[in-house]
Amino acid sequence: MTHPYRDRDQRMYDEHRNLLFSVAYRILGSVADAEDAVQDAWLKWSAADRGQVSDPRAYLTRIVSNLAMDRLRSTRHRRETYVGPWLPEPILTSGDTAEAVTNAESVSMAMLVVLETLSPLERAVFVLKEVFDLSHAEIADAVERSEAAVRQAAHRAREHVRARRPRFTADRSRQREVTERFLAAATGGDINTLMELLSPDVTLWTDGGGKVRQALRPVVGAQTVAAWFAAIGTVTYQGVEPADMSAELVEINGGPGMVFTGSDRVVATVTFDFDADGHITAIHNVANPDKLRAITDGATRDVGAR
Template sequence: MTDRDQETFAEYRNLLFAVAYRILGTAADAEDVVQDAWFKWSAADRSAVTDPKAYLARIVSNLAMDRLRSVQHKRETYVGPWLPEPILTTGDTADAVAGADSVSLAMLVVLETLSPLERSVFVLKEVFDFSYAEIAVAVERSEAAVRQAALRARKHVHARRPRFEEDSATKQQATERFLSAATGGDINALMELLAPDVTLWTDGGGKVRQALRPIVGAGTVAAWFAGLARPRTYEGVEISEMTVSVLPVNGGPGIVFTGAGRVIAVITLDLDEHGRVVAVHNIANPDKLGAIAGGAAHDVGPHR
């Protein structure tokens, strides 16, 4: 392998991870897929490759779809709600509104309801603006089949996640206000921030104690968070010894709880067009906090 071949792979590595992560919803699996793509790239007859980006996108898309199919049963039998694995993201991701929303936990939850093919086609088309012809090559389907999958996926996603331009400053302010109210146990302040039909999703994966079903309604969600401020300890860590930070998580502000040398939980908010919190995603399964604990920020914007 020449230096140029290595440079080519490095040039597209962020793109490959960004595609794989959106298809799979887990950073660890996405990293594995990118590593497997490197092995395939290393072993390929690169002299016959006329478009390295398209070639690598095909490898990653197919590897990611195969892995997604293999893990679907585990997700279906998961203890409690299955949420994506959060990652730290760069400012470049947050600056691109479309890119930030496409990697948000709320969007990844919606993408989880698509088939592996629909999810791959949606990501390549809607996020990275690949042509239908390019996608057909990448996922090894006819262009007609790709167009049909794209239409199904687009309708499905837009029905569950109506599009509107989310202001990053508004979300930052809402997250900070939510954090202040939740850590202070202020139910009234929380009620002002929450939409009436807000839903709280908690993911403990059976490893830590969390709600096993979604919690719905402003009063119930506010009471749940206010209750967290009362105990002296959480998961064996003194509340007074925890550090709470607002960091760039999945393209927007996220609340990261740390203590006793580990990440304890990550919370992200989803807002409606009125700036009210319509969904809260709380990931506390320690198996899903490695990417946050590692501290590396990913540039997963829709750069091609």
């Protein structure tokens, strides 16, 4: 026997699932936490009196935004006591559509790192306003604050992000070209080419989470960072011999990145931040195995602002 209401609800959930994940992931920077928030939103939706819901999209956005903020508050202590730098959990994305290109910056590793420095309210307001283009009134309803409080939070967040995240960056074709050259130079031990591609004050952030050996502080400077990556083909990394390590160019969080695999597992991801000339200004290296599950799954995520 079919259940028309249940089927309708499931269709509604399926229709908005990508939107809910997109909101939650940008607020949380964690795939697992975002998926939990989406699942909890579904449970709340299932228990709600839909006769009182005139706009399911707005209703579900409100639920998942509040769940994500609550979850972010509860995880803050864990992140503050994390071993070494805390980086967002990387995801595979696709930049085939114009919309995906437009949204690439908002889901980049560098942007998520900046968003990590905002309060949960500021982060949620920034995401809903700047990425999903909700009005201040809609956001006030979503985060259960006054419109005046939302306007203040939006202003603070926007100024904070603007100060730490300049919007001048190289075009996507240039980014891909530099990433391809970086991959060839790193795997070939070509330190001179690596030096050419790196900004003099480039910073490398490595996230091992205490699970694998990584630098506990940022590695700064082209010479040091180039030497780090030039050694890839000569040293054993996480128990994987150089001959058994492979690297692939993929799209990660809206931009070109690299996935390193060996011994039948994903070992690490590497993503880049570029200046307007195409030089690499920052590198984010995620090696904590707990944060590589979404990459291991191989699923490409739709994180468009729909």
